[in-house]
Amino acid sequence: MKKYRWIFIVSAFLILAGILTVLILRYSKRQKTLPEIVKMAENPDEPVTKYGIPVDSFTIVYDTVKRGHTLSDLLTPYHVNLATIDKIGKMSTHSFRIDRINAGQPYAVFCKEDSASELVISYLVYENNGIDYTVYDFSDSVYIIKDKKPVEFVEHSVCGTINSSLWMALKNQNADPLLALEMADIYSWSIDFFGLKKGDTFKMIYETARVEGCDLFIEGIIAGYMKHAGEDFWAIPFERNGQMDFYELDGASLRKTFLKSPLRYNRISSRFTNSRMHPVLKYRRPHRAIDYSAPTGTPIRTIGDGVITLRKYGSGAGYYIKVKHNSVYTSVYMHMSRYGKYQVGQRVKQGDIIGYVGSTGLSTGPHLHFEVHKHGHQINPLTLESPPADPVPDNLIDEFNTVKVKWIERIEAIPCDTTTVS
Ligand SMILES: [Zn+2]
Known part of the structure; x- marks a missing residue:
């Protein structure tokens, strides 16, 4: 009987050891995934979703469309059958070809592993431009969603002095040189931008459209000042009849009108x-x-x-x-x-x-x-529709003057980095 007792103790020990091993293995497996979760919690700024899809439950492949590639070229490596691709093409409308993609545009493939460890596509996200994207959802049949990334408008200011060109002056101040076109536009009636001179200075407050932390494009100039050939050119924004326009300090419009006719005629x-x-x-x-x-x-x-x-x-x-x-x-x-x-x-x-x-x-x-x-x-x-050139009317001049003082203060407060010579 003593013999059986020993067999019982040994087997009980082995069973316990087995259970313990399983528990340890399970625990260590969980440990492997734990740091990921902790990392997420530590960086609350880190996006948990991309294009509105939870990133942590997918394997994501990021790439850009190669020259000559079609939607089919992006999908066939993920075993999407031709019938499905054909179905996508048929979802196009007259104005929007849903299956048209352009070389150089980024795309992302969201995959899940199947039981045989093969990557199975759940979503393809194609970026139509910096803001718009198209989600091709393969999780159930095929479903297409068009969406936009959130756009944030960010205010900037720049002060510069022209040495060689306005373009260079903006670049040297780390401002988007395309701001030169916006400036030429608002001052087109008062300053000849082909005649800008060395020593001309500018201070601009402008707005950019920001997506995922990147400034995509200039939304517009908010207010500005230029000194050209020793003369001051202010661009004070003021809203009238629901329309925003730029005015000089005396309330004159920055837009000028044409003479009704070029001569006294019979x-x-x-x-x-x-x-x-x-x-x-x-x-x-x-x-x-x-x-x-x-x-x-x-x-x-x-x-x-x-x-x-x-x-x-x-x-x-x-x-x-x-x-x-x-x-x-x-x-x-x-x-x-x-x-x-x-x-x-x-x-x-x-x-x-x-x-x-x-x-x-x-x-x-x-x-x-x-x-x-x-x-x-x-x-x-x-x-000829002369651009509206009416000055601020008398009944609004007090309001304009109040607004004007605030803008002058803000523009004058823009710091000028005099260490970089443009
Ligand atoms: Zn004629």
Whole structure:
């Protein structure tokens, strides 16, 4: 009997040891996953979801679309069958091809391991651009969701001095050089950005769209100041009738308007039309201009500030001049008897005399043929929509002045890093 007792003790010990081993193994396995959980808790800022999908329950493969690759090329390595890919293509609408992907765009594949340790796709997320993405959900049949990453608008300020170019000055201040385009836009009526000079300074408050900690693009300028050729150019934001616009310190709009006409004329002899009988050529062709009949020698004035970009003789146009007002508008004056004092490349102010009425070129009598080009297309000068240029009205001037003081304070407080020379 003693013998059996020993067998019993030994086997009991072995069973206990076995249970203990299993428990230790289980515990150590849990230990392996524990640090991960602890890590998550330590970094609450770390995203637990990506594209709204919990990252910790998937194996994620990040990549970018290769040249010439289609959605099918991204999916077939994960054993997505052709019938499913075909089904995705059929979900496209006329305006949006759901299966179209572009080379260089990032994508992520969310996988789970199956019982045979093979990666099985749950989601494919394709980034259409920096903000929009498309989720192809394969967890049950196929389901497509379009979504956006959260966009945050962040305010920045920059102070700089131009040495070589505005572009370089912005780069040297670690600001997005594309801000130069925004600046050129708001100041297009008052500053010729091709004529910026060494020593010109600027202070800008602007806003960027930030996604996942990266500034994607400039949303716009909020307020600004430039000193150009010794002159101050403020851009004070002020809202009127629900519309935000920029104003100078005295409440004048930063946008300038054009003169109603470039001369004192007797009558309009030919209007803007896409088809008219040409008086000299005797066939129909468009006349995308206004003809002002006036005596020879009548002064012709530029309708707005700008630069003379062309001054020459054309067989049809006679002596003619082109004035570039800004990046959008150009005006053209033809059949002059002679030019004013301004040469090509010279700046002109609204109302400056650039030439005199004549009948040079293809013309039946003294008149001014006048064209306005908007983004390179001839538009009807008589219906030219001058940008709103109304100053702040009297009843709002007190409110404007209060707002203005705050903006000046804020702009003046922008620190200038004088150690980096641009
Ligand atoms: Zn004409």
